Amino acid sequence: MDKIPTSTLKRLPQYIEVLIRLRKAGLKEASATKISVFSNIHQTLVRKDISFTGVVPSKTGYEVEPLQKAIEKLLNWVDTSSSLLVGVGHLGSALLGYQEFSQKGLSIVAGFDNDPAKIGTQVHGVPVYSALDLTAMALQQDIRIGIITVPPDSSQLIADIMVHSGIKAIWNFTPHKIIVPPDIIVEYVDMFASLAVLSRRLAEQYKG
Amino acid sequence: MDKIPTSTLKRLPQYIEVLIRLRKAGLKEASATKISVFSNIHQTLVRKDISFTGVVPSKTGYEVEPLQKAIEKLLNWVDTSSSLLVGVGHLGSALLGYQEFSQKGLSIVAGFDNDPAKIGTQVHGVPVYSALDLTAMALQQDIRIGIITVPPDSSQLIADIMVHSGIKAIWNFTPHKIIVPPDIIVEYVDMFASLAVLSRRLAEQYKG
Numbered sequence: 001m002d003k004i005p006t007s008t009l010k011r012l013p014q015y016i017e018v019l020i021r022l023r024k025a026g027l028k029e030a031s032a033t034k035i036s037v038f039s040n041i042h043q044t045l046v047r048k049d050i051s052f053t054g055v056v057p058s059k060t061g062y063e064v065e066p067l068q069k070a071i072e073k074l075l076n077w078v079d080t081s082s083s084l085l086v087g088v089g090h091l092g093s094a095l096l097g098y099q100e101f102s103q104k105g106l107s108i109v110a111g112f113d114n115d116p117a118k119i120g121t122q123v124h125g126v127p128v129y130s131a132l133d134l135t136a137m138a139l140q141q142d143i144r145i146g147i148i149t150v151p152p153d154s155s156q157l158i159a160d161i162m163v164h165s166g167i168k169a170i171w172n173f174t175p176h177k178i179i180v181p182p183d184i185i186v187e188y189v190d191m192f193a194s195l196a197v198l199s200r201r202l203a204e205q206y207k208g
Numbered sequence: 209m210d211k212i213p214t215s216t217l218k219r220l221p222q223y224i225e226v227l228i229r230l231r232k233a234g235l236k237e238a239s240a241t242k243i244s245v246f247s248n249i250h251q252t253l254v255r256k257d258i259s260f261t262g263v264v265p266s267k268t269g270y271e272v273e274p275l276q277k278a279i280e281k282l283l284n285w286v287d288t289s290s291s292l293l294v295g296v297g298h299l300g301s302a303l304l305g306y307q308e309f310s311q312k313g314l315s316i317v318a319g320f321d322n323d324p325a326k327i328g329t330q331v332h333g334v335p336v337y338s339a340l341d342l343t344a345m346a347l348q349q350d351i352r353i354g355i356i357t358v359p360p361d362s363s364q365l366i367a368d369i370m371v372h373s374g375i376k377a378i379w380n381f382t383p384h385k386i387i388v389p390p391d392i393i394v395e396y397v398d399m400f401a402s403l404a405v406l407s408r409r410l411a412e413q414y415k416g
Contacts, residue, residue: 001412009408010401017360017383040385075404076411090332094302104403124298144410152225169410171403175225177248185413187406191397193218195312195379196283198395200217202352202377203284204209205393 004074008049012071013104014039015050019068031061077105082143083171086158087150088113088128091173095149097124108147110137131161138165145169152176159186212282216257220279221312222247223258227276239269285313290351291379294366295358296321296336299381303357305332316355318345339369346373353377360384367394 018038022030032050036043053070055062072078080102085092088111095101096111111128113119119130129137137143146162148155152174159170159178169185172178175192226246230238240258244251261278263270280286288310293300296319303309304319319336321327327338337345345351354375356366360382367378367386377393380386383400 001415003412004408006405009405010398013383013398013400013404014385021361038385040387074408076407076415077404081407081410090302090305094298097298100400101403104400105407106403144414145406153229168414169406171406175221177222177246179248183413185406185409187402187409189397189399189402190218190221192221192308192312194395194397195309195314196221196285197214197217198353198377198379198393199284199289199313200212200282201393201395202289204211205391206352206376207209207284 002052004052008052009075011039011041011045011049012075014041015046016068016071019064019071022064023068028064029058029061030064030067032057034061072105075105077103080105080107081145082107082109082141083145083147084108084110084112084134084138084143084167085126085147085149086112086131086134086162087148087154088115088118088123089149089151092147092149093123095147095173096126106145109141109143131158134161135165138162138167143167145171147171147173148178149173210260212260216260217283219247219249219253219257220283222249223254224276224279227272227279230272231276236272237266237269238272238275240265242269280313283313285311288313288315289353290315290317290349291353291355292316292318292320292342292346292351292375293334293355293357294320294339294342294370295356295362296323296326296331297357297359300355300357301331303355303381304334314353317349317351339366342369343373346370346375351375353379355379355381356386357381 018035032043032046036046053074055067055070085108096108111126112131112134113128114131118128121128146167148158150158155174155176156178159180163180171187173189175190226243240251240254244254261282263275263278293316304316319334320339320342321336322339326336329336354370356363358366363382363384364386367388371388379395381397383398
Protein backbone atom coordinates (compact mmCIF):
# COMPACT_ATOMS: atom_id res chain seq x y z
CA MET A 1 0.00 0.00 0.00
CA ASP A 2 1.35 3.42 -0.94
CA LYS A 3 2.06 5.88 1.81
CA ILE A 4 -0.32 8.82 1.59
CA PRO A 5 0.76 12.20 3.01
CA THR A 6 -0.60 12.99 6.48
CA SER A 7 -1.99 16.34 5.35
CA THR A 8 -4.06 14.60 2.66
CA LEU A 9 -5.31 11.96 5.09
CA LYS A 10 -6.47 14.67 7.50
CA ARG A 11 -8.49 16.40 4.78
CA LEU A 12 -10.11 13.29 3.30
CA PRO A 13 -12.76 12.92 6.07
CA GLN A 14 -13.95 16.44 5.26
CA TYR A 15 -14.64 15.45 1.66
CA ILE A 16 -16.66 12.50 2.96
CA GLU A 17 -18.75 14.91 5.06
CA VAL A 18 -19.33 17.10 2.01
CA LEU A 19 -20.25 14.14 -0.19
CA ILE A 20 -22.74 12.91 2.42
CA ARG A 21 -24.35 16.37 2.45
CA LEU A 22 -24.51 16.48 -1.34
CA ARG A 23 -26.05 13.01 -1.46
CA LYS A 24 -28.67 14.05 1.08
CA ALA A 25 -29.45 17.01 -1.19
CA GLY A 26 -30.02 14.57 -4.02
CA LEU A 27 -26.90 15.32 -6.07
CA LYS A 28 -25.28 12.52 -8.02
CA GLU A 29 -22.26 14.44 -9.28
CA ALA A 30 -19.98 17.04 -7.74
CA SER A 31 -17.20 19.09 -9.30
CA ALA A 32 -13.93 19.76 -7.49
CA THR A 33 -15.06 23.39 -7.31
CA LYS A 34 -18.23 22.41 -5.47
CA ILE A 35 -16.36 20.17 -3.06
CA SER A 36 -13.89 23.02 -2.57
CA VAL A 37 -16.63 25.52 -1.68
CA PHE A 38 -18.31 23.20 0.81
CA SER A 39 -15.12 22.02 2.47
CA ASN A 40 -13.40 25.42 2.38
CA ILE A 41 -10.30 23.73 0.94
CA HIS A 42 -8.63 25.06 -2.21
CA GLN A 43 -9.69 23.17 -5.32
CA THR A 44 -6.11 22.41 -6.34
CA LEU A 45 -5.72 20.54 -3.07
CA VAL A 46 -9.13 18.90 -3.47
CA ARG A 47 -8.10 17.52 -6.88
CA LYS A 48 -4.69 16.39 -5.61
CA ASP A 49 -6.13 14.70 -2.51
CA ILE A 50 -8.84 12.90 -4.46
CA SER A 51 -6.32 11.71 -7.06
CA PHE A 52 -4.96 9.28 -4.44
CA THR A 53 -8.23 7.33 -4.71
CA GLY A 54 -7.67 6.76 -8.43
CA VAL A 55 -11.18 8.12 -9.11
CA VAL A 56 -11.20 10.27 -12.25
CA PRO A 57 -13.86 12.94 -12.77
CA SER A 58 -15.98 13.21 -15.89
CA LYS A 59 -16.41 16.61 -17.53
CA THR A 60 -19.24 17.39 -15.13
CA GLY A 61 -17.53 16.20 -11.98
CA TYR A 62 -17.03 13.22 -9.71
CA GLU A 63 -19.77 10.67 -9.14
CA VAL A 64 -20.70 11.35 -5.53
CA GLU A 65 -21.40 7.88 -4.16
CA PRO A 66 -18.47 6.04 -5.80
CA LEU A 67 -16.12 8.82 -4.69
CA GLN A 68 -17.30 8.57 -1.09
CA LYS A 69 -16.79 4.80 -1.16
CA ALA A 70 -13.33 5.20 -2.72
CA ILE A 71 -12.21 7.64 -0.02
CA GLU A 72 -13.58 5.36 2.71
CA LYS A 73 -11.67 2.47 1.17
CA LEU A 74 -8.48 4.53 1.04
CA LEU A 75 -8.86 5.34 4.74
CA ASN A 76 -9.46 1.69 5.59
CA TRP A 77 -12.88 2.69 6.91
CA VAL A 78 -14.70 0.01 4.90
CA ASP A 79 -13.31 -2.85 6.96
CA THR A 80 -14.25 -2.61 10.62
CA SER A 81 -11.32 -2.78 13.03
CA SER A 82 -11.85 -3.85 16.62
CA SER A 83 -10.40 -1.62 19.28
CA LEU A 84 -10.29 -1.38 23.04
CA LEU A 85 -10.48 1.72 25.20
CA VAL A 86 -8.76 2.29 28.53
CA GLY A 87 -10.14 4.86 30.96
CA VAL A 88 -13.93 4.86 31.20
CA GLY A 89 -14.29 8.37 32.63
CA HIS A 90 -16.37 11.18 31.11
CA LEU A 91 -14.51 11.29 27.81
CA GLY A 92 -14.01 7.52 27.56
CA SER A 93 -17.71 6.92 28.20
CA ALA A 94 -18.61 9.46 25.53
CA LEU A 95 -16.40 7.69 23.00
CA LEU A 96 -18.00 4.33 23.87
CA GLY A 97 -21.32 5.86 22.87
CA TYR A 98 -20.08 7.56 19.71
CA GLN A 99 -22.12 6.02 16.93
CA GLU A 100 -20.24 7.75 14.13
CA PHE A 101 -17.26 5.45 14.70
CA SER A 102 -19.16 2.59 13.08
CA GLN A 103 -19.15 4.52 9.79
CA LYS A 104 -15.42 5.15 10.15
CA GLY A 105 -14.39 1.52 10.44
CA LEU A 106 -13.94 1.59 14.19
CA SER A 107 -15.64 -0.72 16.64
CA ILE A 108 -14.83 -0.37 20.34
CA VAL A 109 -15.43 -3.86 21.68
CA ALA A 110 -14.31 -3.38 25.28
CA GLY A 111 -13.62 -0.69 27.86
CA PHE A 112 -11.12 -1.06 30.70
CA ASP A 113 -10.88 0.76 34.00
CA ASN A 114 -9.48 0.23 37.48
CA ASP A 115 -12.58 1.50 39.28
CA PRO A 116 -14.37 -1.51 40.84
CA ALA A 117 -17.67 0.36 40.51
CA LYS A 118 -17.29 0.38 36.72
CA ILE A 119 -15.86 -3.10 36.18
CA GLY A 120 -18.55 -5.56 35.14
CA THR A 121 -20.95 -2.86 33.96
CA GLN A 122 -21.81 -1.82 30.42
CA VAL A 123 -21.43 1.73 29.14
CA HIS A 124 -23.51 2.48 26.06
CA GLY A 125 -23.68 -1.26 25.50
CA VAL A 126 -19.92 -1.84 25.71
CA PRO A 127 -18.70 -4.09 28.55
CA VAL A 128 -16.15 -2.66 31.00
CA TYR A 129 -13.41 -4.94 32.33
CA SER A 130 -10.58 -4.66 34.82
CA ALA A 131 -7.43 -3.19 33.30
CA LEU A 132 -5.71 -6.39 34.48
CA ASP A 133 -7.64 -8.33 31.81
CA LEU A 134 -6.47 -6.13 28.94
CA THR A 135 -3.52 -8.22 27.77
CA ALA A 136 -5.46 -11.49 27.69
CA MET A 137 -8.36 -10.00 25.78
CA ALA A 138 -6.23 -8.08 23.29
CA LEU A 139 -4.18 -11.17 22.46
CA GLN A 140 -7.16 -13.55 22.33
CA GLN A 141 -9.18 -11.30 20.06
CA ASP A 142 -6.19 -10.02 18.07
CA ILE A 143 -7.13 -6.39 18.74
CA ARG A 144 -4.78 -3.93 17.03
CA ILE A 145 -6.10 -0.52 18.08
CA GLY A 146 -5.99 0.91 21.61
CA ILE A 147 -7.65 4.13 22.71
CA ILE A 148 -6.27 5.96 25.75
CA THR A 149 -8.62 8.17 27.76
CA VAL A 150 -7.01 7.85 31.18
CA PRO A 151 -5.67 10.81 33.19
CA PRO A 152 -2.44 12.06 31.53
CA ASP A 153 -0.21 10.71 34.33
CA SER A 154 -1.16 7.13 33.51
CA SER A 155 -0.93 7.33 29.73
CA GLN A 156 2.64 6.00 29.42
CA LEU A 157 1.87 3.02 31.65
CA ILE A 158 -1.21 2.17 29.62
CA ALA A 159 0.71 2.60 26.36
CA ASP A 160 3.37 0.17 27.64
CA ILE A 161 0.71 -2.40 28.53
CA MET A 162 -0.95 -1.94 25.14
CA VAL A 163 2.33 -2.51 23.27
CA HIS A 164 2.99 -5.66 25.30
CA SER A 165 -0.52 -6.80 24.43
CA GLY A 166 0.03 -6.66 20.68
CA ILE A 167 -1.65 -3.30 20.04
CA LYS A 168 -0.19 -1.75 16.88
CA ALA A 169 -1.93 1.64 16.79
CA ILE A 170 -2.62 3.90 19.78
CA TRP A 171 -5.16 6.71 19.68
CA ASN A 172 -4.15 8.96 22.55
CA PHE A 173 -6.68 11.45 23.89
CA THR A 174 -4.31 12.69 26.61
CA PRO A 175 -1.85 15.53 25.98
CA HIS A 176 1.03 13.39 27.30
CA LYS A 177 3.53 12.38 24.65
CA ILE A 178 4.00 8.64 24.95
CA ILE A 179 7.15 6.75 24.03
CA VAL A 180 6.65 3.55 22.03
CA PRO A 181 8.71 1.33 19.69
CA PRO A 182 9.08 2.76 16.14
CA ASP A 183 6.67 0.26 14.53
CA ILE A 184 3.78 1.38 16.72
CA ILE A 185 1.49 4.05 15.26
CA VAL A 186 0.43 6.84 17.61
CA GLU A 187 -2.11 9.54 16.87
CA TYR A 188 -3.16 12.27 19.29
CA VAL A 189 -6.41 14.12 19.74
CA ASP A 190 -4.96 17.04 21.63
CA MET A 191 -7.82 19.31 22.58
CA PHE A 192 -5.59 21.45 24.78
CA ALA A 193 -3.39 22.39 21.82
CA SER A 194 -6.54 23.62 20.12
CA LEU A 195 -7.75 25.39 23.27
CA ALA A 196 -4.36 27.10 23.59
CA VAL A 197 -4.70 28.64 20.13
CA LEU A 198 -8.32 29.68 20.73
CA SER A 199 -7.56 31.22 24.09
CA ARG A 200 -4.49 33.17 22.97
CA ARG A 201 -6.10 34.44 19.75
CA LEU A 202 -9.08 35.68 21.75
CA ALA A 203 -6.75 37.57 24.10
CA GLU A 204 -4.71 38.98 21.21
CA GLN A 205 -7.82 40.22 19.44
CA TYR A 206 -9.86 41.56 22.32
CA LYS A 207 -7.41 42.47 25.06
CA GLY A 208 -5.30 44.60 22.73
CA MET B 209 -0.52 41.73 22.41
CA ASP B 210 1.95 40.15 20.01
CA LYS B 211 0.74 37.43 17.72
CA ILE B 212 2.36 34.13 18.61
CA PRO B 213 2.75 31.45 15.91
CA THR B 214 0.10 28.72 15.95
CA SER B 215 2.72 25.96 16.02
CA THR B 216 4.24 27.44 19.19
CA LEU B 217 0.83 27.84 20.83
CA LYS B 218 0.04 24.18 20.15
CA ARG B 219 3.26 23.03 21.82
CA LEU B 220 3.06 25.25 24.90
CA PRO B 221 0.46 23.09 26.71
CA GLN B 222 2.86 20.16 26.47
CA TYR B 223 5.53 22.10 28.33
CA ILE B 224 2.98 22.83 31.05
CA GLU B 225 2.30 19.10 31.37
CA VAL B 226 6.03 18.42 31.66
CA LEU B 227 6.54 21.18 34.22
CA ILE B 228 3.67 19.82 36.33
CA ARG B 229 5.31 16.37 36.26
CA LEU B 230 8.68 17.81 37.24
CA ARG B 231 7.11 19.79 40.08
CA LYS B 232 5.40 16.64 41.35
CA ALA B 233 8.81 14.95 41.30
CA GLY B 234 10.13 17.75 43.51
CA LEU B 235 12.26 19.55 40.92
CA LYS B 236 12.61 23.32 41.15
CA GLU B 237 14.63 23.83 37.97
CA ALA B 238 14.54 22.28 34.51
CA SER B 239 16.89 22.71 31.57
CA ALA B 240 15.63 23.02 28.00
CA THR B 241 17.23 19.61 27.42
CA LYS B 242 15.16 18.05 30.20
CA ILE B 243 11.96 19.65 28.93
CA SER B 244 12.89 18.45 25.45
CA VAL B 245 13.33 14.83 26.59
CA PHE B 246 10.03 14.74 28.46
CA SER B 247 8.00 16.49 25.78
CA ASN B 248 9.72 14.75 22.87
CA ILE B 249 10.17 18.15 21.19
CA HIS B 250 13.57 19.28 19.88
CA GLN B 251 15.38 21.54 22.35
CA THR B 252 15.89 24.28 19.77
CA LEU B 253 12.12 24.52 19.46
CA VAL B 254 11.69 24.29 23.23
CA ARG B 255 14.00 27.30 23.70
CA LYS B 256 12.34 29.27 20.92
CA ASP B 257 8.81 28.55 22.16
CA ILE B 258 9.67 29.44 25.75
CA SER B 259 11.36 32.68 24.65
CA PHE B 260 7.89 34.08 23.88
CA THR B 261 7.18 34.10 27.61
CA GLY B 262 10.16 36.38 28.25
CA VAL B 263 11.42 33.95 30.90
CA VAL B 264 15.21 33.62 30.75
CA PRO B 265 16.94 30.49 32.06
CA SER B 266 19.83 30.59 34.55
CA LYS B 267 22.91 28.48 33.87
CA THR B 268 21.17 25.48 35.45
CA GLY B 269 17.85 25.90 33.71
CA TYR B 270 14.42 27.48 34.01
CA GLU B 271 12.70 27.85 37.35
CA VAL B 272 9.86 25.36 37.03
CA GLU B 273 6.99 27.10 38.80
CA PRO B 274 7.53 30.62 37.40
CA LEU B 275 7.90 29.15 33.90
CA GLN B 276 4.62 27.25 34.20
CA LYS B 277 2.87 30.41 35.37
CA ALA B 278 4.42 32.43 32.53
CA ILE B 279 3.23 29.96 29.90
CA GLU B 280 -0.25 29.90 31.41
CA LYS B 281 -0.30 33.69 31.34
CA LEU B 282 0.78 33.71 27.69
CA LEU B 283 -2.06 31.33 26.83
CA ASN B 284 -4.56 33.48 28.70
CA TRP B 285 -5.22 30.51 30.96
CA VAL B 286 -4.76 32.53 34.16
CA ASP B 287 -7.95 34.52 33.70
CA THR B 288 -11.04 32.34 33.56
CA SER B 289 -13.25 32.86 30.50
CA SER B 290 -16.90 31.91 30.58
CA SER B 291 -18.15 29.77 27.74
CA LEU B 292 -21.32 28.05 26.69
CA LEU B 293 -21.73 24.67 25.04
CA VAL B 294 -24.37 23.64 22.52
CA GLY B 295 -25.23 19.97 22.07
CA VAL B 296 -25.44 18.03 25.34
CA GLY B 297 -25.00 14.56 23.84
CA HIS B 298 -22.32 12.05 24.83
CA LEU B 299 -19.39 14.27 23.91
CA GLY B 300 -20.99 17.51 25.13
CA SER B 301 -21.83 15.91 28.47
CA ALA B 302 -18.27 14.65 28.79
CA LEU B 303 -16.90 18.15 28.21
CA LEU B 304 -19.29 19.60 30.81
CA GLY B 305 -17.66 17.24 33.31
CA TYR B 306 -14.08 17.86 32.24
CA GLN B 307 -12.39 19.25 35.32
CA GLU B 308 -9.10 20.02 33.60
CA PHE B 309 -10.70 22.98 31.83
CA SER B 310 -10.67 24.95 35.09
CA GLN B 311 -6.86 24.88 35.03
CA LYS B 312 -6.89 26.03 31.39
CA GLY B 313 -8.89 29.19 31.97
CA LEU B 314 -12.14 27.76 30.68
CA SER B 315 -15.40 27.66 32.58
CA ILE B 316 -18.47 26.23 30.86
CA VAL B 317 -21.33 28.05 32.55
CA ALA B 318 -24.25 26.69 30.53
CA GLY B 319 -25.22 23.87 28.20
CA PHE B 320 -27.88 24.16 25.50
CA ASP B 321 -29.88 21.48 23.76
CA ASN B 322 -33.19 21.08 21.95
CA ASP B 323 -34.15 17.84 23.71
CA PRO B 324 -36.98 18.61 26.19
CA ALA B 325 -35.76 15.73 28.37
CA LYS B 326 -32.46 17.51 28.90
CA ILE B 327 -33.66 21.10 29.25
CA GLY B 328 -33.94 22.13 32.88
CA THR B 329 -31.59 19.40 34.11
CA GLN B 330 -27.99 19.69 35.25
CA VAL B 331 -25.15 17.69 33.70
CA HIS B 332 -22.08 17.42 35.93
CA GLY B 333 -23.41 20.44 37.78
CA VAL B 334 -23.88 22.61 34.68
CA PRO B 335 -27.45 23.73 33.92
CA VAL B 336 -28.90 22.82 30.52
CA TYR B 337 -31.18 25.34 28.77
CA SER B 338 -33.23 25.43 25.61
CA ALA B 339 -31.19 26.47 22.57
CA LEU B 340 -33.77 29.24 22.15
CA ASP B 341 -32.37 30.93 25.28
CA LEU B 342 -28.79 31.01 23.97
CA THR B 343 -28.77 34.53 22.57
CA ALA B 344 -30.29 36.16 25.64
CA MET B 345 -27.89 34.43 28.00
CA ALA B 346 -24.79 35.03 25.90
CA LEU B 347 -25.56 38.73 25.60
CA GLN B 348 -26.60 39.20 29.25
CA GLN B 349 -23.52 37.44 30.61
CA ASP B 350 -21.15 38.74 27.91
CA ILE B 351 -19.99 35.22 27.03
CA ARG B 352 -17.30 35.22 24.34
CA ILE B 353 -16.58 31.51 23.81
CA GLY B 354 -18.98 28.98 22.29
CA ILE B 355 -18.38 25.22 22.12
CA ILE B 356 -20.16 23.21 19.42
CA THR B 357 -20.85 19.52 20.08
CA VAL B 358 -24.01 19.10 18.00
CA PRO B 359 -24.34 16.62 15.11
CA PRO B 360 -22.28 17.93 12.14
CA ASP B 361 -25.39 18.85 10.12
CA SER B 362 -26.39 21.48 12.67
CA SER B 363 -22.99 23.05 13.25
CA GLN B 364 -23.37 25.92 10.76
CA LEU B 365 -26.77 26.89 12.17
CA ILE B 366 -25.39 26.91 15.72
CA ALA B 367 -22.33 28.89 14.60
CA ASP B 368 -24.63 31.50 13.00
CA ILE B 369 -26.64 31.80 16.21
CA MET B 370 -23.45 32.11 18.25
CA VAL B 371 -22.10 34.90 16.06
CA HIS B 372 -25.40 36.78 16.34
CA SER B 373 -25.18 36.32 20.09
CA GLY B 374 -21.82 38.07 20.42
CA ILE B 375 -19.64 34.95 20.62
CA LYS B 376 -16.12 35.81 19.42
CA ALA B 377 -14.43 32.41 19.54
CA ILE B 378 -15.94 29.09 18.49
CA TRP B 379 -14.50 25.75 19.56
CA ASN B 380 -15.92 23.30 17.06
CA PHE B 381 -15.89 19.60 17.90
CA THR B 382 -17.67 18.62 14.66
CA PRO B 383 -15.75 17.90 11.46
CA HIS B 384 -17.93 20.37 9.53
CA LYS B 385 -16.11 23.49 8.37
CA ILE B 386 -18.18 26.45 9.49
CA ILE B 387 -18.28 29.81 7.73
CA VAL B 388 -18.08 32.87 10.00
CA PRO B 389 -17.10 36.54 9.68
CA PRO B 390 -13.33 37.14 9.58
CA ASP B 391 -13.11 38.58 13.10
CA ILE B 392 -14.49 35.38 14.66
CA ILE B 393 -11.92 32.87 15.87
CA VAL B 394 -12.62 29.21 15.08
CA GLU B 395 -10.67 26.23 16.33
CA TYR B 396 -11.46 22.62 15.53
CA VAL B 397 -10.96 19.44 17.49
CA ASP B 398 -11.20 17.10 14.56
CA MET B 399 -10.95 13.59 15.88
CA PHE B 400 -11.82 12.07 12.49
CA ALA B 401 -8.79 13.68 10.86
CA SER B 402 -6.70 11.94 13.48
CA LEU B 403 -8.60 8.66 13.07
CA ALA B 404 -8.06 8.86 9.30
CA VAL B 405 -4.28 8.97 9.75
CA LEU B 406 -4.31 6.18 12.33
CA SER B 407 -6.52 3.93 10.24
CA ARG B 408 -4.59 4.39 6.99
CA ARG B 409 -1.16 4.01 8.62
CA LEU B 410 -2.31 0.76 10.23
CA ALA B 411 -3.45 -0.54 6.85
CA GLU B 412 -0.23 0.59 5.13
CA GLN B 413 1.92 -1.11 7.75
CA TYR B 414 0.03 -4.35 8.26
CA LYS B 415 -1.93 -5.01 5.10
CA GLY B 416 1.14 -4.60 2.88
